[in-house]
Amino acid sequence: MLLLHISDIHFREPQCLRPATDPDRVYRTRMIQDLRVEIAKLGEPVGAILIGGDIAFKAHPVEYGAAEIWIKELADTTGCPFERVYVIPGNHDVDRGIIAKTPSVKNVQAAIFNAADNRREAVLREQFEDAEAANALLRPHAAYNDFAKIFSCQVYSPEHLYWKQDLDLEHGVRLRLNGLTSTLLSGRNGDANERMGLYLSPLQTALDPEEDVVNLVIAHHPPDWCMDHDQIEACIADRAAIHLFGHKHTQRVTLTDNYVRIGAAGVNPDRNEAGFDPGYNLIEVHVSGEGNGRSLDITAHLRHWQTNPEGYQSRMNGNQPVYRKSIPIPALPPRIGAVQNSPVVAELVVIKAEPVTLPDAVDTEAAMSDETTRNLVYRFWKLTSSQRRDIAADLGLLEEEEMALLEPERYGRALLRAGERGLVDALGAEIKKRERA
Missing domain, CATH: 1.10.533 (Death Domain, Fas)
Structure with a gap:
């Protein structure tokens, strides 16, 4: 399966409503043109588009209207069904104006932020599962949620702090996408410098290690922007094979024995920022082998902006235009009930009660x-x-x-x-x- 990973599109009104005079549109157009060429080379359409936050610039509803139109164009160009588009919120998808003028939002953010380290998880759960408190906490995400609902990626209380969706790979393996919400404390006290002031929590990193499921996590903020960064690192390092982050506008690949971590450049970073370098990532994900010999084969193509001539080029890995890693997918022994010709097992099967399925x-x-x-x-x-x-x-x-x-x-x-x-x-x-x- 071929994944397209992008982040930080920053649709900004009123510019995005006037395409003829929008200086940012050229980078999106060039990206789509480059994608057509790269996809033709790879010989397969994009199977899923993963958008890592900052879809809007100031969480204005009209910014999301412009974004939806462009995302449809992107999906059509890449051959990706619109039903395979997934989004998560970034800090620019949080309406800071609502925070500034709403004491209840400030209060619930402060309750979580100021909690003792060993109590913060419990306080978040308490606030998020209380209808009134959760309503205040998520009020700055209202425009984002109204946009994200068409992708089933909205955030709401009490059971939808983050989302998960499955994609089928080869050999009976499923790639589970986990869209994490790193923005609950974004904009706290109107502070734009959020480094080390965010909180993800173990409620989002449980990532149950289900058999024949490979986890992918996508979040806007990298772990080092969160108060619980050590916990996040410990959990996702062993529980997720692919980590996708945005926010820093920096393309970077980390290859380890357990996971591949990829940072996204911004599709539309601020043209005045130092190191202005738009980009996008194409990630091939396939399963090879059988039984204990199965592996998740990951090939990442990082494309970034160049000038003179204007367009996109490959970010090189030494002298190679790709980054490759294979991660083993261990197979468990057969379940006892599946063993044939065993009198003990036969007896167990006879007395075994029907399992009770609870709604989840x-x-x-x-x-x-x-x-x-x-x-x-x-x-x-x-x-x-x-x-x-x-x-x-x-x-x-x-x-x-x-x-x-x-x-x-x-x-x-x-x-x-x-x-x-x-x-x-x-x-x-x-x-x-x-x-x-």
């Missing part, structure tokens, strides 16, 4: 990763508000008290509930009925 919003979310279901989600959000309300009511997907929630959260819960209750086909039928109306 996170697991359901990963299971709803196929293109067809994600397409339904996109189409659902393109209906009118009243049509969405009618579908949720007809299928019994919402509790009465949830009707007061903001739409990205309200219907985010409803869509997950459709998956939990096996109502995805019914959801599709209801959407189709209203699209024809």
Whole structure:
């Protein structure tokens, strides 16, 4: 599978609303042109587009409208289904103006930031799982959430602090994308210098080591921007094979025995910043071998801006234009119940009780990763508000008290509930009925 990793697009109004006089557009256009050439060389379309935050510049709704139009152009050019676009928030996707004028937002951010190190995780959980506190904490993300909902990547309380989605690789292996939220404390006290002032928490880095699943984590801020950077490093180093970060506008690859870490250049970094160097990453991810011989083969192509002549070129790894690493995927022994011709096992099978399956919003979310279901989600959000309300009511997907929630959260819960209750086909039928109306 070929992944396109970009970050820091910084759609800025009013410039992004006037393409003819937008100085940043040329870099996006050149990037798309370069992508066409590189994809043709590689001989496969992009299987997923991973956008690592800072889609907007000041979290203004019109900036996200411009971004959606461009992302559709990007998906069409690369052959990537729009249903395979994934986004996470960056610090520019947080509305600092809301923080500045809303005491409840300042208070909940301060409660988390000022908690003792050994209590901060508990305080975050307490604040995020309380409806009133979580509403305040996420208020600066409102415009981002309204944009991210069409990709099923919005953030809401209490179960959606981050998102996860699965992509099928070869030999029965799934690549699990974990979109982490590093921006909960962004803009605290209006401070633009957030270094070491952010908090990710173990709530986002559990990354259960499921069999035949390879984890990829994508976050806007690298670990060293977070108070809990040592914990983050310890968790993701052993639990995720691919780490993708943005924010620094610096392309860099770290290759280890356990993981590959890739930093993204900005698609549109500030043209006045030192070391102005736009770029994007193409990452080939494949599984080779069988059984204990399986490995995750990663090949990263880093493309960055050059002048005279204007365009993109490969960032070299010594004298090579690519960065390569193979990481073993260990296979576990067969489950006891799968062993044949064993009288002991046969007895165990006879007395074994049927497992009880409990609803799990996170697991359901990963299971709803196929293109067809994600397409339904996109189409659902393109209906009118009243049509969405009618579908949720007809299928019994919402509790009465949830009707007061903001739409990205309200219907985010409803869509997950459709998956939990096996109502995805019914959801599709209801959407189709209203699209024809």
